[in-house]
Amino acid sequence: MHVKRKSISTKVSITGIGLHSGIYTKVELHPAHAGSGITFVRADLGIRIPALQASTTALDHATTVGRDDVSVGTVxxxxxxxxxxGITDxxxxxxxxxxxxxxxxxxxxxxxxxxAGVRELGADVRVLRVKEPIEVVDGNRSIRITPSNRLVVKYKIDFDHPTIGKQALAFDFHxxxxxxxxxxxxxxxxxxxxDKLRAAGLARGGSIENCIVLDERGVMNGPLRYRxxxxxxxxLDLIGDLALIGRPVVGEITAYRAGHSLHSRFVEKILRAAEAEEDAVSIGAAAAESFA
Ligand SMILES: [Zn+2]
Structure with missing residues (x-):
């Protein structure tokens, strides 16, 4: 299966308030060439931050990537x-x-x-296929992936709240x-x-315009878009966190009561397994060559 690398055709932009910082920013998407990957560029400081797991700096309530003391939050x-x-660059x-x-x-x-329009680039993507199940568990929270030719995400949550409660959905990625x-x-x-979040410097841009807000009884700013x-x-969050692998991944994922920090540990483990696999392949190739 060959999947082409993709970028956009023309520059586009969007502006708005940050959920946690309360700061207004402008985001401009620029086309990039094949193989360059997805990169955040702090245009005000001239710093480039690759959208990769190695760049993650914080995972409380949102995913942040950074380099030195410069970061981009809620990515x-x-x-x-x-x-x-399918944007890769x-x-x-x-x-x-x-x-x-x-x-x-x-x-x-x-x-x-x-x-902006999606544009195919003249190179293939290296899709990451897991060969064996990979799992991270933290108390009663867990997330695992098993081999498959497609990306399927099965997510289950269980909140002690009358509107949320137990919800489960299987999503075939497309x-x-x-x-x-x-x-x-x-x-x-x-x-x-x-109040607690705001005291910690979070949720400063949060409002009923950009967030479903719940009190003990139900949704304060309904209606919901889906039950x-x-x-x-x-x-949605998990798929965003998987992007930090830096290449598309296929497999069947089952997540139970997970969140950004567990997603992140999971991505780390997938990357370590893929690296070990590639080392084994190159050692095998070197051994085959020395016997030739
Ligand atoms: Zn989210």
Whole structure:
């Protein structure tokens, strides 16, 4: 199966407030050449930060990538949209510390990429296929991947809340179904956590415009876009965190009550297994050569 590398056809931009920083930024997507990968560029400081697992610096409530003391926060919704569109090479210029939250979902980013146009590049992507199951467990939270020719994400959540409760969804990864079933699902948060988050410097840009807010009884700013919008958003987040592998991955993923920090440990483990596999292959090739 050959999959082409992809970028966008023309430059596009979007502006908005950061969910956690409360700072307004402008994000500009620039076409990039085959093999350059996805890179955040702090346009105000001239610093390039590859969208790779090795760049992650924080995972509390959102995924942050950085280099030296410079970072870009809440990258996961934009990266999720890029994954869904098969974008492998792109420069993301941003003039501040956090990707705008817009409406809390990935839909505005899907529309942005659509407006830019997707362009196939003249090179193939190296798809990562897991050979054996890989799992991370933390108490009653877990996430695992087993070999498959497609990317399937099965996510289950269990919140002690009357509106959320237990939700489960199996998602067969594909652009059109992502656009319809996953991209519109919004970030959610609990009213009782807002003061604590704000004291910790988080959720400063959060509002009823960009986040589903729940109190003890239910949703304060309904209606929901889906009855199970919460589990759909968890799938959106996971796909964004998987983008930090730096290449598309296929396999069947089962996640239970996971979140950004478990997603991140999972991505680390997948990368370590892939590296070990490649080392074994090159040692095998060297051995075969020495016997030739
Ligand atoms: Zn999210």
């Amino acid at each position: 996961e919704h934009l990266l999720s949209a890029l994954m869904a569109c 792109l420069d993301i210029h941003i003039n501040g510390p956090e990707v705008p939250i817009i409406d809390g979902s990935a839909l505005p980013f899907m529309h942005l990429i659509d407006a 652009h059109d179904s992502f656009l319809k079933k996953i991209a519109p699902a919004r970030t959610f948060g609990f009213k009782q956590d807002v 199970d919008e919460f589990v759909r958003h968890k799938i």
